[in-house]
Each structure stands twice: as C-alpha cells, then as structure tokens.
Amino acid sequence: MDAARSSARGVSTELAGALLPSLPRSARSARSARTKKPALATQLDLAVSTPDADVARLRAQVRESTRNVPGVYLMRGAHGEVLYVGKSTQVRTRLLSYFRLPWPEHRHARLLRETARIEWEPLPSEFAALLREVRLIRAHLPRYNVRSARPLDKWWVITIAKGPAPRLRIQKASAAARSRDGAQMVGPFASRRPLQDALRVLNDALGLRDCSDRVRMHMHDVAELFEDTHPAMQRTPGCHRHETKRCLGPCVGATSAYEYRTQLSRARAVLEGRDDAPQQQLVREMAAASAALSYERAGWLRDRLTSLQELEAQLARVREALTRPSFVYAVPGRDTDDRLYLVRHGRVMAEARCRDPHAVNALQEMEQRAVQPPTGAMVEQLDELLLLESWFRGRNGETALTADTVVGALEKLAVHLRERLPLSLGELP
Template identity: 85%
Template sequence: AHGEVLYVGKSTQVRTRLLSYFRLPWPEHRHARLLRETSRIEWEPHPSEFAALLREVRLIRAHLPRYNVRSARPLDKWWVITIGRGPAPRLRIQRASAAARSREVAQVIGPFASRRPLQDALRVLNDALGLRDCGDRVRMHTTDSAELFEQTHPALQRTPGCHRYETRRCLGPCIGATSEYAYRAQLTRARAVLEGRDDTPHQHLVREMTVASAALSYERAGWLRDRLTALQEFDAQLARVREALTRPSFVYAVPGRDGDDRLYLVRHGRVMAEARCSDPDAINALQAMERAPAQAPTGAMVDQLDELLLVESWFRGRNGADALAADTVVGALEKLATHVRSAGLAAERQGG
C-alpha cells in the first residue's frame, strides 16, 4: 500500500501464474503471505524471453524485493571484494547485494562463489602489504591528520587495537604510525595484485619459504607454503573473473514477438544498449556506440554484475544463441534476416 515493490517475476503464462498464488496454503507458503501484503499487481509485456529476463534483473537490482528468494536475486548468491573510502580503507568481503546498496564502496572486484577462500587469501595479502583488517568502527589516526600534541605528548600516545602492528603485519593507521600517503601507496599495490599486474607478495613468500627450508625450519616452511597456496588459488579465481570481464564485445540479435526484433550491444559481458530493428534512428545510435572505444574494466561494476551473470548463463545454456551474435550491427542484422527467412520457410512447409 505504501508503494514498496514486494516481488518481481517473469512468466510466459501470466494469468496461470497469478491464479496459482491464490490456491497456496496460508500462512505456510511465502507467496500466500505475499498476496496478503499486495495492494496492486502490474505487468509489462516484452517481445522475447531475453528482453523479459533483462528487465527482471534490472527491476530486482533497483528494488531488491524482499519476497524474491536468493535464486531470483543473483547478487545475493555472490561475494565481492570491495575497497572503501577514507584515509585508510580496508579490503572487505561483502555480499554483492550489500555492496550494491553501499555508498562507501570505491572499487569492486568479483564476483566469487565462496567466501572462505577469499578470507584466507586477503589475510595473507593484508599481512604482506601491511593493510589493516580491523572493523569500520575503529577510528583511524594517520600522521597526516594527527594533532601536534598527539605526536609529542606521552599521555596522548595511542596503543594498537590488535597485535598485527607489533608483529609488523600492519602499518598501524589506528595509532598514527603511518601517513595516509604511505598507506595508500600500499593500497595501490594491493589493487595491482588484484588486477594481475603485481606478484610481489607471491615472490616474497617463495623467498621466505626457501630461507626457512634452508634453515631446516620445516614447520615455518609448511606454514608459508599454505599461505602461498591460498594466494595462488585466489589468483586463479581472479584470473577467471578477469577473463569474464574482458570478453570481446558483440551485437546480439533477438527475434521478437509480433515482429518486434531487437539488437543488444554487449560490452564485456554486459548489455550496454538496445535498439528496435524497426527504428532506424535507434539502429544508427547503436552503431555510433559500437564504434566508440571501450576500455576493458579491471573490476566488476557491482551495479551491473547481475547482467554479466545473466548474459553468461544465457549463452552457456542455450544452443543456437551464438548464431545470432555478430561483431557489428550490420552483421547481426544480416544474421537476423537469415533467421527470419528460414523460420518463414519452415512455417510455410508446415502449413503446406
């Protein structure tokens, strides 16, 4: 009654789908509970299943309805690494849906299917680069922002909130032991590691493991080996993410209902624009966007992560979808025309 969107769904038989909700047991079934709160039902027709799926994903992303279960909210199923804002931001593991709602996120790396490997790898990365892993409630005091007397008066000296500073695994931004510039330099190195441009932590662990083995300190060598393994497995996950994000662009032609055929411009796994084939101006605009240079992203944009997952699953699960994809708008139109002619000939044969 207050305008909140409770549920978003897709169906080819809307009437049958809605009537089924009225026969569900109350209060056991969530859709029966959903109807008790519903004051208005709205629907939108779309020319194809792909168009309907794309609209469904975007509506769920915009409203995050509470009656859409996790399987219907793709962002709830995935984890991402986020880098926040502020003088000493930390690497944080979040649900993709939480990162999408947050205003404190500056960069997103992901998606990842499991949280546990991320925890182990980020612990190693934080230790190697001296980044903090304390909670957001811990106040940061870098030397750039410290008051004059805080640096000189013994009574105003702070003590670390954890042991990581004493063991030289954190730069200590919570006690003013580092400057914002020095901390951000290490954060830049962490970004380079996450983007595959720096393997210094790996090399450092290999050197330490070699020294420990030479000194017959096999327990420490084994501990270092486990940390190196965690980092290598994490690097393999990052490589898969980067591969998905750097896929070549293409134009996908989708035959629509009642002749409403459409073209979709896909860049790096995400739908950037669409156009009706019957609208020359829209086709020209799509061609202009196609010619514009596009830089490959180094990290997933969380507000479009669900579209990346949709496009990936669509082309993986449907044979023949690739046949209507082309490098250019003109190529996609030609493939669409061939498909329409073939479908028309098949219909004539069946009718004859």
C-alpha cells in the same frame, strides 16, 4: 424509526465508553467480560476485512488490465516504495497466481497485503524481461526480492568498501550486489577458502587491517588537530597484527589516511594484475630463509607464496571471462518487435528495435567505438554478467543469433525468421 433507534443506540454506546473509566474496577471487569467476544470480533474484522478488500481490488485490476505476454511487474507499497520486482513470460497468469496463495503462510500472500499498487511493463521477449528485471532489482533493491539473488549465492567476491580505513572483505555475491555502500567488487570466485588464505597474506604484506567494521579508526592525521595526549593517540594496540608489524594500525593512530590509502591502492593493483611486489618479496624472503638453513620458515613462506599464486591464477581466469562476452545478439520478439543487443565485456551496453533504422544506425555507430575493458577483475554489474552466462549456457540455440557486428546479427536474424516460416507467400495455396 429504525434509524432513530440506531442513532440512539450509537449515542448510548459513546456515552458508555466515555463513562467507563469512572466505573469501579469490579464493574469494569464485569463489563469487559460481557463484551470480550464482540470486541475481539470487531478487531479481527478491522484487521482482516480491509486488507482482503484491497487484495480483491488488486485482483480485479490485474484481470482487467494485464495480458499474457512477456514482461516485468512491480509491487509498490502505500508510500510508493518498490516491494517486489518479478518477471514472467505470461504476466497475467503469474500475477493471478499470487491471489491463490494461502495467507498468511506464503510470503507472496503476505506481500499482497502490503501492496497498494501493481505496475507492469510488457516486453517483446523473455530475454528482454530478464534483463529489465535484473536492472530494476539493482536500482530499487526491494526487500521481498531476497530469493531473486539466489543465482549469485553460489559465487563469492572480494569487496573494497568506502570509509576512513577500508578493508578487503570476502562476501557472497548476492550480499555484495544488494549492498548500498558502493563497494567495488572483484570476482566472481567459486570457492571462499583460497580467498581467505590469499587475503590474509596480502593484508600482512601491505599492512591492511582485517578487523571488524565495528572497530573505530583513529588515523594519525588527528595529531594535527590534537596534542599527543589526546585519547585517540594513547590507545593500546588493538590486536597482535599491529604489534608484530603486519598492520599499519589505523585504529591506534599509527598511520595517516594517506599512508593507508597508498597501501590500499597497491592491494587494488595486485588484484588487477598490475603489481606482483608481494609475491617477489616472499620469493626473496624464502631464498634468504633457505640460505640460512631455516627450512621451517622457508616452508611457511612457500605456503604463503602459493596462496598468492593461486589467487592470481583465479584472477586471471576472471579477467578472461570478463573480456570474452562481446558480441551483438539478435532476439526475435512478440508482434515483430525484434531487437538487437550490443554486449561488451559482459554488459548490455545498448539495444535497438530492428524496425527502427535510426536506432539500428546508432547501435552500429556505438559498435565501432572503443570500449574500455574492465579494470583487472573489477566488475560493476555482476548480475548482468551472470545473467548472460546462464542464458547462453542453458540455450545452445541462442548462440546462432550472435555475431561480431550489427550487420551479421541482422543477417542471422533474417535466416532464423525464414526458418520459422517454412511457407513463403508464393507457396501459399
């Protein structure tokens, strides 16, 4: 009988909902006033209870399947997209800590409400977890990993983006690393102000644009398709730099794509340390101004030359830093999963498990191959370079496990493991 009453009550509710639009306004208002609180409670139940149930399911899965070992974890959304990548030396404890965070105040508590699946990967050491985290973030660029780029926030880079008329830009290293436009990066640099002055001089010397990306470009190549009366060919100069002949004017059709790319290649050569023509030109102009007793102009040219010289000094330091980190690093791992990492020019080129002789032999063969050093100060994976620098800077003892060769790293690892086991088998009682 109770079931029949519930069924009848459900049917009457559906009929009432169907008839509600035909009722007078006053009747609808009165009915809405009587049902306001129950309707609100139903909406809250639908909005809160279902995500809570999902969070409880995720918590149960974490408790059942994860362990307290070093590793990385990925939180995926309903469509499989990676929302967040994290690492920890104790994955189980780290993941369970997310479920104790206040909601909705904490961002990771809000992250859990968007997470449909949590994946985790055990790794043999903290270094392996750090390296894997950096590479996963670079591959997926998760939107909840904004804070993971904080180590890059204190560094600046020069980027050369793609497009019809690329320009040299100064960006935070974190923003450049998260960008998807495939721009080349030059750096890193510790200060932004010297870069601004130097790039202004370089742009003026080579005629490169420095306007916003919102400005539309109209290369002279368009004249091959249209008459000179085409609107793109009749525009007035967009800024004073073109009028004073310090910009090629790609926005007004004053240059072709080939001419602009040629000057951009010269700028890249300057940044790579292969061309000092802009500096030599400033030296000649400064000498001519001094000979003409135009000391004010000579002083202005001297300041511009100083900016380029300071940039070159910074680039020389960057180039030296990029070529320095080259070694083999032996890392003791969990459950005797010791590993070797081949580091060349600030990048981990390959790794091998020490107990796998074939992998060690392959790493030794790779070690003997010549590796092309970074071109000038161009760096593709700045996050790995900074990871290596911060790792060895904060852990002085780790340098004892580095060597120039695979054999040397294995020998140092053997010594390290013997020191960790002070009693040999013959000394055991």
